Amino acid sequence: MKKLLSSVAVLATFAGPAAAQDDPLKIGAALYGLQAEFMQIWAEAAEQHPAVQSGMVDLTIFDGRYDALVQQEQFETMATQGFDAAIFAPIDVEAGAEAVRIAHEAGIPVIGSNTQVNSELLTSYVGSDDTRSGYMEAQMVLEAIGCEDGGNVVIIEGPIGQSAQVQRLEGNQRALAECPNVKVLEQQTANWSRAEAQTLMENWLTAHPGEIDGVIGQNDEMALGAIEAIKAAGLNVEDFAIAGIDGVTDALTAVKAGEMQSILQDARAQAQGAIDVAIAAATDGDYEPQSDIWTQYPEMSWEGGEASYYDVPWTPVTADNVDDLLATRQ
Amino acid sequence: MTDRTDPARTDPQPSPAAAHGPTSARARAVERLQRYGIFLALVVVCLALTALNEFFLTPRNIVNVLRQTSINGILAIGLTFVILARGIDLSVGSVVALAGVIAASLATTSSGAAVAGGPYPVAVALAAGIAVGAACGAASGAVVARFNVPAFVATLGMLSAARGLTLLYSEGRPVPALTDEFRWIGTGDLFGVPMPVVLFIAVFLASWWVLGQTRFGRHVYAAGGNPHAATVSGINVRRIRFAVFVISGALAGLAGMILAARTGSALPQAGVAYELDAIAAVVIGGTSLAGGVGRVTGTVIGALLIGVVNNGLDLMGVESYYQLVIKGLLIVAAVMLDQTRNQRD
Incomplete structure (x- = not known):
């Protein structure tokens, strides 16, 4: 029930156990909506990211409720609260641009994930073509x-x-x-x-x-x-x-x-990849990605977390891999 | 408006013309047009589609139309009770989803989504789905009848709350792998008639009997037509108001299970905006939003009209956006007819 509540709540905080770091990074993920399975898997994978689990990152999931204005207001909230980085899956490619601008003005790097946004101000994009x-x-x-x-x-x-x-x-x-x-x-x-x-x-x-x-x-x-x-x-x-x-x-x-x-469409790779890129954008030093997705997809190279586009590969579902995939959904 | 001030009258479907005493031939013709206009419209549309598309009037397509109409039809019949009693139920779409996921979780072989000990016999799942729907209706009905909260507000609250409960219960994921017994109510048939259609007809006949032949039915008309007069004449209007929401909720529960059984999974995002099509069917069918006037037969024909138009346009390859425009025109035209009738009264 606890997991269930936190994943559905409009604003849920997944703080890890008493963090080793004095100051965990505050990263917000603004998702277009949590009523369909794909974004549920995305949110759960984000929660499982090693940096979130270890308490290095304080991750907040925002449910955009399929409304561009709601998403914009959530970016205003993140700007007010001084988030270190934002991950953005916008409901609309054009309407999302204003949200990115708000974050940019507040000095918050924005990493796109899953859905595109038409904005020059996006720091990077982790998604599939x-x-x-x-x-x-x-x-x-x-x-x-x-x-x-x-x-x-x-x-x-x-x-x-x-x-x-x-x-x-x-x-x-x-x-x-x-x-x-x-x-x-x-x-x-x-x-x-x-x-x-x-x-x-x-x-x-x-x-x-x-x-x-x-x-x-x-x-x-x-x-x-x-x-x-x-x-x-x-x-x-x-x-x-x-x-x-x-x-x-x-x-x-x-x-x-x-x-x-x-x-x-690998929601886990999109989510965990975006978190690694967001951490890299929010920290100055050399950050090494912690998710195993980078070894899973060697063709998607890390490039110091500074690439503007990370193309998460599509995987055809076949008789060979379907059982393994089903096992991850239990 | 005399028909609305006489709760004791036995004619459950009062006709304005009859209330004015001796009627001229012309008034009778007008009344007949109003009474059968919607049916005529359905016939005309069907004839037009038969002429335009060779496949429209084939047994398989007729079965398709009926099956595609059955879920909206069942919801609309429930709403007819509520609207006759001068209420509205905006929550049916969310109740569809809630009853769907709960019933499905009792009838799934999926280890992740099942309630412990499942799958349960289909009768248990069906009873649970209807009970969930009825409970949602009872909650709305209690708020309306006991606390005099407008039905629009009470059911708007339920629209949101039931959707939230659906997402909480299902964790936002579909409930898959339903048992064959459960899927039968969506995909099976009885003597060649698909089960959704069988259930739709059963619900129609039962409602037609309740509204037309029983004391309770007469009281629904009376409570909606003139609640004050109904109270004075000894009808428990609160009880009626409560009961119509329970009926609407239970039928929404049934519709939700049929939907889940048809699509093979109970989807938490199912049924969004279904209340609008259901209300459209009731209104097109000639039931007055002011309460007290209308008939379940009209609702069924209204639902069929929407289904036939959608089906016909699909058959002809017309873009779905036109379907929305045409449905909008139908709704407005139907209410305009209703208004001219009221003005004449």
């Missing part, structure tokens, strides 16, 4: 139905205009352009929602009986909704090539069952 995942998932579907043979796919999009939707679509389209024989029958938003995607897919299955070969879901939830629609229509899920993005727990289970493909 959504264009890349969009390309990868479309390729998975195209490969399964046969790029040369051709076929028909549908795309279920995130909320139109959100950076993840825009970039994943860009990636989807780049992969589709390589397979001119594959036709996009329908393309519509289901707002990241499983229930909405289910309705959409049911209606598409009716409108295009026997024609849909593949489903490109821009996240796992929507791909899972499509699977439920296919089942409800009495069709065989194995006759469809379905892919999603994120690697949420239900999707891992579906991958294991052979129903879909997914690409893991």
Whole structure:
């Protein structure tokens, strides 16, 4: 219950045991919202960072409640309270810029994580390239139905205009352009929602009986909704090539069952990487990163914590790694 | 407004024209239009969609529409009780999520999310979900009936509190791996009719009977039409007000479990803004937000109209944003019709 309360609270402090340091670093993580699984995993991984556990860092998680203004006010709070560094996963790519400006004026370095913000003042960004995942998932579907043979796919999009939707679509389209024989029958938003995607897919299955070969879901939830629609229509899920993005727990289970493909967005690497970069930005001396993610992804080099962009790799979920991944979710 | 001042009248669905004594043919025609206008609209839309899309009027699509409408329909029927009694329930979307995660945690094989000792028999999970919904409704109802807090405020509080409890209970994560028995209420069928539709029809018939044929139903109309007169004539208005929220909550609990069973997991962020579609269905169906006037049949047709429009536009590949615009126009048009009727009274 204690863990549960602290992870949901608007403002929860995870102070370690009586710190060895006299003065722990105050780092705030302003996340766009804690109502979905991905950010929950992010927040829990941040809490598990060695520097937070040892009491070197006093980490505060702010729940942005999916509201750009709420996030801005949380940055005002951090500025008033003299935080040493801030980690920022904004709800909106443009509206987040003002929050970054507030922190910058207060001399607080801001490290972006997970979602992009359009600001020159950002110290660094630790996240994954959504264009890349969009390309990868479309390729998975195209490969399964046969790029040369051709076929028909549908795309279920995130909320139109959100950076993840825009970039994943860009990636989807780049992969589709390589397979001119594959036709996009329908393309519509289901707002990241499983229930909405289910309705959409049911209606598409009716409108295009026997024609849909593949489903490109821009996240796992929507791909899972499509699977439920296919089942409800009495069709065989194995006759469809379905892919999603994120690697949420239900999707891992579906991958294991052979129903879909997914690409893991590594929330743990994003969270712990961002904390290491934030510590480096908040301290002058040579800080050596403490999280094991830097050895896990050697291709993402540390560079003294001074790089402006850390590209956390995407990991395709396969039969080989799905059990290990599921084990981390218990 | 004579129909609202006579709580003792036995006609549960008072018609304004009838209350004015002898009626002319024209008044009767107008009344009939108001009474059946929404049904006509549904027929017209269905005919139009049949002409525009070859797949609309196929058995499979009709089943789809009914299944897609069932959750909103059940919520809207619950809201019909509340609105008839001159209340409003804004909390149903959050109650959907809360009942969903609690019931699911009793019916999951997932070691991480299950309540100790689970999975429990499906009957236990179902009873728990309905009880959770009813308890939320009882809390709102008690605040409204006992402390005279406006229903808008009481249920706005519940909207927030139930969502918070959902997130606390589930730790913000979906409850996956539901048992096949539990999933049956969302994905199974009875003689070929999908279970969500079976439940929707059952709830409709029960509500239609309660509102139209029972003393309690007459009292709901009376308490909403004119609470003062109802009190004077010996009706326990507080008790009625309390009871309608319990009904709405219990039905929201049922809807939440159907949703979880359909999607395969109970999602803590499920049901956001569902109250708006449910209220839209009630209003389009001709139930007056002023209370005392309306019928559950209208609500069901209102819900079907929303479902048919969404389905038809999807079939034709129309962007979903138009669906929102059209739903908005439907709501306003329905209330405008209601207003002209009131002015004539």
